[in-house]
Amino acid sequence: MLRSVAVRLLAGIIVVLMLAIGVWSVTYSGEDPRNIKYVLWKAGLYKMNIDSAAFTMVRDSGRDKLVVGKTKGELQSRFGNLLTLEQVSQYYRAGYNLGWKGKDVLFIRNSPWMIVFDHGRATELVLMKGY
Numbered sequence: 001m002l003r004s005v006a007v008r009l010l011a012g013i014i015v016v017l018m019l020a021i022g023v024w025s026v027t028y029s030g031e032d033p034r035n036i037k038y039v040l041w042k043a044g045l046y047k048m049n050i051d052s053a054a055f056t057m058v059r060d061s062g063r064d065k066l067v068v069g070k071t072k073g074e075l076q077s078r079f080g081n082l083l084t085l086e087q088v089s090q091y092y093r094a095g096y097n098l099g100w101k102g103k104d105v106l107f108i109r110n111s112p113w114m115i116v117f118d119h120g121r122a123t124e125l126v127l128m129k130g131y
Contacts, residue, residue: 033060042066050080054111058127067115067125072106075115075122082106082115095128 031052032038038056040046057063067075076082085093088107096105096114104117107128116124 031056031059033057033062051109051111054079054108054113057111057113064125067122070122071120072117075106075108079108081109083109092128100126 033056035056037046037048038053038060041048041053042062057066066078070078072082083106085096085105085107092107092112092114096103100114100116106115106117107113108115112128114126114128115122116126
């Protein structure tokens with residue numbers, strides 16, 4: 001009898017969690033930083049498309065925590081291919097020359113994010129749009 005009640009309780013909890021996740025997914029979709037996929041990706045629990053994650057970071061107020069303090073290797077593990085200054089567009093190179101010339105930088109794929117490094121660790125995450 002007690003076992004039957006426990007099983008029903010557990011089943012009820014699972015159903016409520018599934019409904020909550022479903023509502024969450026529908027409510028916060030696309031490039032919203034509250035999107036369940038993005039939240040799980042930030043926690044390291046979901047393999048999200050990196051390009052989508054990088055563009056969602058634009059609206060994420062906690063985005064610096066994903067980058068600042070990390071090594072280049074750690075960032076490559078999270079974001080995949082990081083581009084050098086020579087590999088990005090002239091637009092991004094011009095922005096780099098305005099305020100970060102001479103700094104060690106890498107760019108997150110083909111996104112507008114530039115990461116500034118000092119002694120091998122990220123010190124700044126810069127959105128290179130409308131600089």
